[in-house]
Every structure is written in C-alpha cells, then in structure tokens.
Amino acid sequence: MDSVGVKLLLIRSSPFAMSCALALRQKGVKFEEVPENLSARSDLLLRSNPVYKQVPVLIHNGKAVSQSLVILEYIEEAWPPSDTTPSLLPGSAYDRSLSRFWADFINKKFIETGLKLMKRFGEEHATARKEIVEQFITLEEGMRAIGSVGPYFLGQKMSLADLALVPLVPWFTSFEALGDLKFPGPEQCGRMHEWLNAMREDPDVVASVPTADWLLNYTLNFREYIKKHYPGGL
Amino acid sequence: MDSVGVKLLLIRSSPFAMSCALALRQKGVKFEEVPENLSARSDLLLRSNPVYKQVPVLIHNGKAVSQSLVILEYIEEAWPPSDTTPSLLPGSAYDRSLSRFWADFINKKFIETGLKLMKRFGEEHATARKEIVEQFITLEEGMRAIGSVGPYFLGQKMSLADLALVPLVPWFTSFEALGDLKFPGPEQCGRMHEWLNAMREDPDVVASVPTADWLLNYTLNFREYIKKHYPGGL
Known part of the structure; x- marks a missing residue:
C-alpha cells in the first residue's frame, strides 16, 4: 500500500464509489482513480478491504477506509471545513x-x-x-x-x-x-x-x-x- | 411531541434500541424509556418515524431522530465530549x-x-x-x-x-x-x-x-x- 497520495479504488458503475469521488472533488482533494475489476480483484483491494472485498476503498496516508458512508464521514474529518473547504454536513x-x-x-x-x-x-x-x-x-x-x-x-x-x-x-x-x-x-x-x-x-x-x-x-x-x-x- | 426532555422509543428486544440507551447512559443523559408495541404502534412512533415506523427513535427538544447509527452520531454531537462527558468516537x-x-x-x-x-x-x-x-x-x-x-x-x-x-x-x-x-x-x-x-x-x-x-x-x-x-x- 502506498504511503503517500490519495487513491480511490472504484468501478464506474458503483454509485457508492461515485459518491466518494464527488465528495473528494467537493473538498478539492486531488486523488488517483484506481479502476477495479470485480471478476479479478487486485491484491490492493483484497488487502485493503478483506471483510467485503468491495469498492469503494479510499487510501490515504497508506491507510484504507471502506464502506461509502464511513468514507464520506472520513473525508469530512480528514479535510475539515475551512474558509476554502466546504463542509459535507450542515452545522447543527x-x-x-x-x-x-x-x-x-x-x-x-x-x-x-x-x-x-x-x-x-x-x-x-x-x-x-x-x-x-x-x-x-x-x-x-x-x-x-x-x-x-x-x-x-x-x-x-x-x-x-x-x-x-x-x-x-x-x-x-x-x-x-x-x-x-x-x-x-x-x-x-x-x-x-x-x-x-x-x-x-x-x-x-x-x-x-x-x-x-x-x-x-x-x-x-x-x-x-x-x-x-x-x-x-x- | 413534547418540547422538553429526552425520550427513547424502544422495545427491549431491539439491539438497535439498546445501543442508543447505552450511549445516553454513557453520556450521563437522563432520559425516559418509552416502550413501544410493534403490533399496535403509538401515534408518537408513526409521527416520529414515518419512513420506517420502527424503534429506536430519540426525541430531543421536540425533534425526532431515527436509525440507530444516526442516533448514536446525534448523541455524540448533541452532548459533545467534555471533561466530564465521554466521547463515543476516538480522536483521529x-x-x-x-x-x-x-x-x-x-x-x-x-x-x-x-x-x-x-x-x-x-x-x-x-x-x-x-x-x-x-x-x-x-x-x-x-x-x-x-x-x-x-x-x-x-x-x-x-x-x-x-x-x-x-x-x-x-x-x-x-x-x-x-x-x-x-x-x-x-x-x-x-x-x-x-x-x-x-x-x-x-x-x-x-x-x-x-x-x-x-x-x-x-x-x-x-x-x-x-x-x-x-x-x-x-
């Protein structure tokens, strides 16, 4: 697993993966899209999400986060709202x-x-x-x-x-x-x-x-x- | 719906409801347990959770929150961590x-x-x-x-x-x-x-x-x- 950069393991037809891609774009986070093939999963996917072996997986600082709502909350917290970074959740x-x-x-x-x-x-x-x-x-x-x-x-x-x-x-x-x-x-x-x-x-x-x-x-x-x-x- | 007090609509056999009860106790929040009967749902339950008509429902300040993980996140944010109030999530x-x-x-x-x-x-x-x-x-x-x-x-x-x-x-x-x-x-x-x-x-x-x-x-x-x-x- 790379220790730098942000990667999103995805397939284009997965709404869950596209939610995470959109959240990263909203936050202005540069990331690499890593397309997966669910009929021949990569070692990176199997290592990163051993429980479900599914996309999306977000890799950040060499650590993997799975499950789309969990990833969205992670994106909100890892790139917290600021004057130039929008929030993905309302205030109250x-x-x-x-x-x-x-x-x-x-x-x-x-x-x-x-x-x-x-x-x-x-x-x-x-x-x-x-x-x-x-x-x-x-x-x-x-x-x-x-x-x-x-x-x-x-x-x-x-x-x-x-x-x-x-x-x-x-x-x-x-x-x-x-x-x-x-x-x-x-x-x-x-x-x-x-x-x-x-x-x-x-x-x-x-x-x-x-x-x-x-x-x-x-x-x-x-x-x-x-x-x-x-x-x-x- | 009452405008004051904290109520938790529950049935005793629901693990989801018991998670929320435990979270409130961890936070030291006083609350009223309101037992529901799923074969004759109360008007309060039907009004509070019209989408699922299920327990648990947390009622706080006259507003209803449903779905157990959503309720747990709400409890964490409505009674935020302090010197005397524990956090329900780790720091990083x-x-x-x-x-x-x-x-x-x-x-x-x-x-x-x-x-x-x-x-x-x-x-x-x-x-x-x-x-x-x-x-x-x-x-x-x-x-x-x-x-x-x-x-x-x-x-x-x-x-x-x-x-x-x-x-x-x-x-x-x-x-x-x-x-x-x-x-x-x-x-x-x-x-x-x-x-x-x-x-x-x-x-x-x-x-x-x-x-x-x-x-x-x-x-x-x-x-x-x-x-x-x-x-x-x-």
Missing part, C-alpha cells in the same frame, strides 16, 4: 442527523430497489417499478418536511444526502429510457425536479457520474448477461 | 472510521445472521450457525488488526463499535443455551473473550441490555410463534 446536530438519515435511506432502500430493477423479471420487476415511484415520493416528502428551499436536499449546500443520491441521476435517465421508470411529474415531485435540474448542471457532479449513454449501454449489457445466466432473476 | 479521523466501519458491520451483517438463527430452520439454520462463528472470527481479526490492547473494541475507551456489539451479549448467552452457537474458545478468539468479560461487568451495560434469562424466554416464545405461523421459516 439535528440537521446533520437529517442528512445522515436520508443518505442511509438512499444507500439502503433506494439502491436495493434499483438493483431489483436491474436483476429481476416479471412480477418482481413490476413490484420494483411501483416501489421506486413510492420511494421518489418518500424523498420528496422528506425534502418538504425539512422545509428547505433547495436546490440541495437540505438547502443551500450539498451534504451527505446529495452525495448519496447524485450518482443515481444517470440511472434514472437510463431506467426511463428502458421504460422501467416513470418519474413522477413536477406537480407531485417538484422539489425532486428542482434538485435533479441543479445536479445536472453542477460540473463536479458531471465529472463524478457516468454519462447516461454509457450507463444505458452498461444496463443493457448487464441485463442480457442476467437473462442468459440467471433466467429466473438474480 | 482514521480511528473514527474504524469504529464506524465495525459498528456498521455489526448492525448489518452480524445482526442479519442472528435474525436467521431466530427465524430459519433446517439447512438455512445450519448455514447461519456456521456463518456466525465465521463472523466472530472476523471481529476478532478486526480487533487484532487495530492492534488495540482492549478491553474495548478500539482500546481503552468505549466507542460506536462497542455500542453496536454490546446489546448482542445476552443473545450470545441465549443462543449458546439453545445449542445454536458454539462460541469459539479463548485460544481462537482471545480478544473477543476479554471484551465479553469486560462488558458483562460494566454497570451501564448491565442496565442497558436484557438479562440472559429474559432473553432466553423471549427467544423460545418467538421461535414457537415462527414455527406455528411460518413453518418454512420467516
């Missing part, structure tokens, strides 16, 4: 808890449903299509309950909740193109639309997520693979 | 990431296996029995990799990793009594044994976890219920 304990709660919801529940859209067929796929629309409404209600004026999840500044949700933006586009997702309209999910539009214009966001074209192609290939090898769904 | 960003990583592992992977021991039968139960022993060894290796001298997970002070693991102590006793768990011996899991012995003697721990007898009775009743209503496992 309660607002911080809201940001962490929604980041956790997105990473656990929302991505779980997205994976079902990728890997399941028939009735299970139909259930996931309904579930993801309900979850968009849950997110909308969450934003509204906070009473934030946006454009970010909690208000004027990007925080953990945005970092968790942003990498899913091109997935929404890809799922819509495939007919798997009908995004609720602005009359029902106005804050979500405002949020989406702001994210699509942010240069750090654009640099940290795959393009919709790349992802659409990835999704089509992935599904072909699943259909061929796991016809009952994975 | 890297050590904090280790504590968060292991708390997350325990809450996700370890408790998932424990639930399989409770709810599954036959081959799935046998697989869970093997899995939990492997996970004890993973925890032992985690503690050893940190190089801490104990007795706590990261060294001389209790932190998030201990708070996540402590509520499982009486479950280990209960599972052992039922023949579902053969805890690896001190020669294989010496640090885990040292940790267990220290936790069993800590008065705050004793006050925050169910007794082994109560839990054994709970486990037996729960399994009878599952066997009767879900003979294929739940």
